[in-house]
Amino acid sequence: MTESPIRVGVLGARGRMGATVVKAVEGAPGLEVAAALDAGDDLAGLGAAQVVVDFTHPDAVMGNLRHLIAHDVHAVVGTTGFTDERLAELRELLAPKPGLGVLIAPNFALGAVLAMRFAAQAAKFYASAEVIELHHNRKADAPSGTSAHTARAIGEARAAAGLEPGPDATTSEVDGARGASVGGVRVHSVRLPGLVAHEEILFGGEGETLTIRHDSIDRSSFMPGVLLAVRTVVSRPGLTVGLENVLEL
Numbered sequence: 001m002t003e004s005p006i007r008v009g010v011l012g013a014r015g016r017m018g019a020t021v022v023k024a025v026e027g028a029p030g031l032e033v034a035a036a037l038d039a040g041d042d043l044a045g046l047g048a049a050q051v052v053v054d055f056t057h058p059d060a061v062m063g064n065l066r067h068l069i070a071h072d073v074h075a076v077v078g079t080t081g082f083t084d085e086r087l088a089e090l091r092e093l094l095a096p097k098p099g100l101g102v103l104i105a106p107n108f109a110l111g112a113v114l115a116m117r118f119a120a121q122a123a124k125f126y127a128s129a130e131v132i133e134l135h136h137n138r139k140a141d142a143p144s145g146t147s148a149h150t151a152r153a154i155g156e157a158r159a160a161a162g163l164e165p166g167p168d169a170t171t172s173e174v175d176g177a178r179g180a181s182v183g184g185v186r187v188h189s190v191r192l193p194g195l196v197a198h199e200e201i202l203f204g205g206e207g208e209t210l211t212i213r214h215d216s217i218d219r220s221s222f223m224p225g226v227l228l229a230v231r232t233v234v235s236r237p238g239l240t241v242g243l244e245n246v247l248e249l
């Protein structure tokens, strides 16, 4: 007997990512588009969607997730802007829903996930680490979700290794020149038309540097990860943060 396709709803369907997701789901075996909604549409229009993919806006995503969890719909979330408080609220909402899954990934591109993993591995070996993220100029949030996730992982690895803050002789600074501190790691954000999504993780130590760089040059780079997440979330209850937890790395 053939299994029925997973019914997928897309929120943010007219956006850069949402529109790409709709096409990817349409072309994916075992999945079908159940609804494609954007700002202003009633969430009731999600109908019988079993999994909803959210690529909307940091200001909208929590409202969407509250609705989805209340209606027992699994969620795959690419939208950025997640804080510890937001994640704690989601864990609380999911606690009485043992069969329901929410999978949030700051980046669905395989290379970006690998770059984050390599950076976490390298972190304990270098005195200093900084992150540069480069994106198109229509991005709402800075720093990017990916760079924040990367910086936190580096910060945790440095703390576990007992590393002090990296040496830095700066005593005079124009506001922002040294970037934002995320998890104790400096993150620098560049916004330029022509870019898609890029990240450089730089390490410095005695007489050497190491640079790990990832480039998404097209939004198709995110689609294998999104489709994997959709197929996975239906049988992965609770909150998962990061595609690294799903990939066998």
Ligand SMILES: NC(=O)C1=CN([C@@H]2O[C@H](COP(=O)(O)OP(=O)(O)OC[C@H]3O[C@@H](n4cnc5c(N)ncnc54)[C@H](O)[C@@H]3O)[C@@H](O)[C@H]2O)C=CC1
Residues within 6 Å of the ligand: 011, 012, 013, 014, 015, 016, 017, 018, 037, 038, 039, 040, 055, 056, 057, 058, 060, 064, 077, 078, 079, 080, 081, 105, 106, 107, 108, 109, 145, 222
């Ligand atoms: N996790 C990942 O791999 C990736 C994450 N992103 C993130 O995804 C989000 C969206 O990025 P883009 O597609 O570039 O933005 P976009 O601005 O092109 O698209 C967002 C869409 O969401 C719609 N929207 C806003 N509020 C809504 C609501 N309440 N309900 C339904 N739709 C709503 C907007 O009208 C717009 O069409 C951002 O947070 C971005 O950082 C982007 C690329 C990859």
Ligand SMILES: O=C(O)C1=N[C@H](C(=O)O)C[C@H](O)C1
Residues within 6 Å of the ligand: 080, 106, 107, 135, 139, 140, 143, 144, 145, 146, 147, 196, 197, 198
């Ligand atoms: O807004 C984007 O474009 C992207 N957002 C995500 C982020 O903030 O990390 C993922 C990717 O970098 C593209």
